[in-house]
Amino acid sequence: MQNFLEYQQNDGVAVITMNRPDQRNALTDYSQFEEFVTLCQQLHEDFSVRAVILTGRGPAFCAGGNFKDMRERSGIFAGSPAQLRDNYRKGIQRIPLALYNLEIPTIAAINGPAIGAGCDLACMCDIRIASERATFAESFVKLGIIPGDGGAWLLQRVVGVSKACEMTFTGDTIDAKEALACGLVSRVVPAEKLLQEAHSIAARIASNPPLVLRMSKKLIREAQHGRLETILEMSAALQSIAQHSDEHTTALNNYSRKR
Numbered sequence: 001m002q003n004f005l006e007y008q009q010n011d012g013v014a015v016i017t018m019n020r021p022d023q024r025n026a027l028t029d030y031s032q033f034e035e036f037v038t039l040c041q042q043l044h045e046d047f048s049v050r051a052v053i054l055t056g057r058g059p060a061f062c063a064g065g066n067f068k069d070m071r072e073r074s075g076i077f078a079g080s081p082a083q084l085r086d087n088y089r090k091g092i093q094r095i096p097l098a099l100y101n102l103e104i105p106t107i108a109a110i111n112g113p114a115i116g117a118g119c120d121l122a123c124m125c126d127i128r129i130a131s132e133r134a135t136f137a138e139s140f141v142k143l144g145i146i147p148g149d150g151g152a153w154l155l156q157r158v159v160g161v162s163k164a165c166e167m168t169f170t171g172d173t174i175d176a177k178e179a180l181a182c183g184l185v186s187r188v189v190p191a192e193k194l195l196q197e198a199h200s201i202a203a204r205i206a207s208n209p210p211l212v213l214r215m216s217k218k219l220i221r222e223a224q225h226g227r228l229e230t231i232l233e234m235s236a237a238l239q240s241i242a243q244h245s246d247e248h249t250t251a252l253n254n255y256s257r258k259r
Helices: 030-044 067-072 081-090 094-099 117-123 139-143 151-159 161-170 176-181 191-206 210-223 228-242 246-258
Strands: 005-010 013-018 051-056 106-110 127-131 135-137 173-175 187-189
Touching: 005 030, 013 191, 030 094, 051 191, 094 117, 106 117, 106 191, 117 135, 117 151, 127 176, 127 191, 139 161, 151 161, 173 176, 176 187, 187 191, 210 228, 210 246
Parallel strands: 013 051, 051 106, 106 127, 127 187
Antiparallel strands: 005 013, 135 173
16 A cells, blocks of 8 residues: 655655545554654654655645544444553554654645644644645534544644634634634645745755754743743753754854854
């Protein structure tokens, strides 16, 4: 079977494309989860990659779980309550642990509907830009289930508690304009310019030193739940590493030449 994830890399930018357009890039089986985890591990170990773009092929970004499997209680939705719990823990929940914690800056280029787990998948990325055709829904409640993939933790950190509650409790779909207004995405662009814009942002990120990018992302992640005193201490420790790196020396020399 063809891989779910297509991978390309050029000039320090990796592009990951979910490639099941006939299924609206739904997250349906363990092989897909394994691909995400394996690829994130490979990226973590590759310092030539300085930015990652995640997008979907076809009209949808990601339609979330497979409705047919859910209705038939097959695949990852099969088994007793205890088995289902284990299916989630060994299955889709591995994606946020791998993607959200990836040290490399990530950009979600949301080309179309990002529904349920698809919306949460976008929230696992650091930067989200949307096509005018994109729509978003934390739609689990409409199917009588809860966000099983970490959405309850992810979404409120992106849009705030009030908006996250509104989206979660209603399950309503919002368009790209509303997503921009509530901070779910940082910009909305015409569909034909989406990847161009994503590559432009990625190139500006990739022009910076990889070690500093990774440490900066780590600091931002920890600052989301750490005390100020803890983050200041961590900042001092990471800064001491940064200022003794070759990257810092090179950056200072380049800056001096420009002046």
